[in-house]
Amino acid sequence: MFDVAVIGAGPAGVLAALRAADLGARTALIARAGFGGMAENDGPVPVRVLAHAARLMRDLRQLNQYGINVSDPILDYSLLLSKVNEIVSDVCSHSSLREQLDALGVAIFERAGLVRFVDEHTLAAEDGLQLQANKIILCTGGVSRKLPIQGFELTSTHSDAWALASVPKSMLVVGAGATGAQVASIFNAFGTRVHLFEAGPRILATEDEDVSAAVAAAFRASGIAVRENFGTIESFEKVPSGVRMNFNKDNRREDIEATLAVVAVGWVANTESLNLSGAGIELDQRKFVKVNEYMQTSSPHVFAAGDITGQLMLVPQAIRGGFVAATNAVLGPSMPLGENRGPTGSFTEPEYAQVGLTEARAREGHEVIKAVVNFDSTTRTLIDGRKFGFCKLLADRQSSKILGCHVVGERAVDITQVAAVAIAAGMRVDALAQIPLAYPTYAAILVRAAIDASGKLGLETGWRTQTAPITVNSASATVSE
Template identity: 60%
Template sequence: MSGSDPQQYDVVVVGAGPAGAMAALTAADRGAGTALVTDNAFGGMAANDGPAPVRTLAHAARLLREARQLGRYGVSVGEPVLDYPRLLERVREVVSEVGAASALRPQIEAAGAEIYEHAGAARFDGPQTLTTATGRRFSAKRFILCTGGVSRRLPIPGFELTATHSDAWSLTAVPESVIVVGAGATGAQVASVLNAFGSRVQLYQAGERILATEEPEVSAAMAEAFRASGIEVHEGFGNIEAFERTADGIRMIFAKDGVRRSAEAALIVSAVGWSADTEALNLAGAGVRTDPRGFVSVDEHQQTSSQSVFAAGDVTGRLMLAGQALQAGFVAATNALGGASLSSPEQVDPVGSFTDPEYAQVGLGEAQARETHQIEVVKVDFAAMTRAIIDGRTYGFCKLIVDRSSHRILGCHLVGERAVDIVQIAAIAIAAGLRVDEFARVPLSFPTYAGILGRAVVTAARRLNRGAEGSSLQPAEIL
C-alpha cells in the first residue's frame, strides 16, 4: 500500500485515547471528513493500559481486603485466594466492554468518522501527509496529535532489565517480590495493588517523600499506611548506579553519601515519569516543535508551531488526566476547523489514585494558598465519621483550605476510603464558587463518606461566621 495515493480527509486524528476520541467526535460532528488513526487498539492507555484496567485490578485488591474483614462482622468464610489468570480474564473483559461501549466509539462511528485501529506507528512525510507502519497513507488539511505518553527511560546500566507499569499489569502470575522505583501516582498504585495481591513490595523514592506533588500530610499519611500494610518504603535513598541480573531476579545498586547498597527482587518496576510518544512521528517533517522536555509545544488554542497541526492530551505534557485530555481534544478539534478562537478554560482539576487507602486533591495546597490569600485550614479525621466507623475504615483525613475573606473553598486534600469520589464534590463546589456557609446548608445523606467533607465545611463556616447572626447549619451534616 505504500505506493498508493493517500486517502484524503479534512482532519486526521492520530491516537485514540480520550483526547483523540473527543477530537475525532468533535470534528465529525461538525461535518468534517475525519479519520481516527491509532497505532494499537481504540481507547488508548485510558482504556487499555490505564484507568480502566488499573481500576479493575484495584477493585480486586479491595475485594480481597473486604473479604478478610468478613469475620469481624460475623461472616465465616475461608481465606480468600487470588486466581490471577481469572482476574486477567476479567481485566480483558472490562477493557473490551469499555472500548465497545464507554469510550465514545459508538458516537464516533455514528458521526461518520472512519477508525483505523492497529495501523502501526505514524510518520509525517510533510506538513499535510502521513504514513503508518502498515503502509496506509493519509492526507489532510489538519492533523491533531493525541499519541499520549510512554514510561520514561533512564540512562543507567542495566535499565533494560526493569519493567514498566504496563509490564506489571500484564504479568501472568503475581511475583513473589517487587521493587518499585518512583513513588509518584503510578509507582504508588503499582506498589499498593501488588502488595494486596501478596507480593513483598519495596517502594523507592529518590526525593525526600513519596507522592511529592501532594500535601506533606498526605505524603506522610500514605507512607505510614503503606508501611503498616507491609510495604517497605524508602525515601531519599540516593542515586541508582546500575541494575544487574541475579539467579532469582534483578539487583538494584544505589549509593548515598558515598555508601553503596543494593536491593533485590524478582521484578523491578520503573515508574519515574513520562515522555511524549513522538519518536516515530518525524515532527520536524511537519514543522512541529517540542519543548525542552520533549513534549509537543502548543499554545492556549492547542495549536503547534505548524499551522496545520494541533495536539492534545499527554503528548503535550500538560496535566495527564483523562478528563483534561477530553477537554483539550474538544478545543483542538474546534480550533482546527474554525480557526484559533477557543481556548482551554481555566478549570478545576481533581486528582486522585486508587491506592489503599485512596488519596485525592483539588485546588490549591496550603503553602500555595498562603502566598496570595488569608486562609482558614480545617482538618477532620475519618475516625470521627459514623460511616467510616461502621465500615472499619477509619484511617485518614480531609483537609479543607478556605479563603477568610470570600469564604470560598480554595483546596481540598484527602486520604482515606472513597477519597477519589469525595473530592469530586469539593471540585464542583470550587467550580461553582460556593461559600462554605452556602455549602453547609446542603443536607448530605447520612451516614456516607461524603459526610467528612460536610463536616469540614460546617467547621469552616462556624469558625468564619463565629458571632455572626442568622447562621443556619444542618444538624445532620456534623454527624
C-alpha cells in the first residue's frame, strides 16, 4: 500500500510525485508511456526544436542584409527529425527531476499503459500492474477534441503533424488557437502551403485583440491563407491529392483540398479509460475533472492537476498544480492554488505573448492607461532587423499598477516574463520605468512603455536630460487612454 499514487508522468505528475515523496510519503508514479509525458515527448520540447529550425531558416534569409552571402537554405526534414529525437532523448536523460525522484525512493512504473480505478483505492494498468494507495493524484493530461463530422477519421491531430516523416505540400489547419497557429507557422516556414481556418471572428481568440490582428496580418504577409468566420464543416472526404474539406457559410457550400488536414479545435480531459465513476469522481460541465481550490476532487482522497482539470493548460501552471495537489494530499487541504499570474505565449513567427489582463478585460473594471511602443522605434530591434511588432502596457489610473502586458514580435515571450515579475511584485509603472535594464536589449522596450504610461499619469520617473523629460517619437510610440 502506497501513501500516494500519481497517475501520469508529465510536468504535473512528476512534480506531484516529487513533492509527495519530499514530504515523506511512500509514493508511486505511473506513466502510460515514457517519463516526461507530452511536454517532453510530444509537446513543448519537440515543438520548440521544430520552431527553432524554422527560425534558423528565417535568420539565414536575412544574412545578405548584413553583407554575408549564402545560398538559400534547403531543409533536410529527416535530419531535422533525427535532431528532434536526439534532443528529446537528451532532455529526458538529463532531467534532474528523475534523479531526485530516484533519490527519494519514488517507485516509477513506466510504459504501464492505460490505468483505471478498480475501486476507490485500487489502480490497475494495462501491463498487469495493480497497486493500492491511500491518496491518488490524477495527472493524465488531455487529448485533442474530436468532432462529430462525417469523414473526421481522415483528419490529423497536431501530434500527428509533429510526427510526419516529410513536409507536406499543402495543409489545412482547422482551429486558430495557440496550437493551430503554431502548426500553421512552423510548416509554412518549411515550405508547406498552409490554409488556416477559424470559425470565430479572429484567430488567437484568447489573446488581446491587437495581438490577434497583428499576428493575423503577419501570417497573411508570410503566405498563410487565413480565413476567419469560415462557417461550419459539413464533411471531410478522401481525394487523390489528400483530403477535401466541405464547408458551408450562409448557405453557400465551398470546399478546399490539401495533402493533410490538421484539426486543432480544443483539448479535452484524458479520462476515458480511468473509470472515474468507480472512485466517485465527478466531471464539470466541460467534462474536465472537477476540483476545488485545493485541487481536491469530489472524492476527498483523490486530487488532480494539469490539463485534466481544464484550468490554464500550460507547463508552468501544471507544475504549480502538481505541487499544490501533492501538498494537500499529504498534509491535508491547506494550500490553495491561488491566482495565476504567469505569462503565456507561443514561438510562432512572429512570436506573441501576454501576461495579466487583456485591454478589453481591463476596461471592465478599471480606468485604463495604455502605452504602446512599436518595435520599429527601439535600438535592439533596429540592429537585428526585427522591426515588426509592438509592446503594449496597461496600467490602472488610480493605483498606477500594471494590469497587463501584450507583445508581438521578436523575443515577445522573454519581454512578457519581465512584465510578469513586475505584476507579481505589485509594481507601479513609475517603479518599472526607473529600472535601468541593459542596453540595447529587447526587454528595454518594456521600460520605454512604462515611461510613456508614467508620463500620461503625471508620475516622475527620473528619466530627464538637463531639465526636459525624455520623450518618445509619437510616430512610433503612442500613449492613449
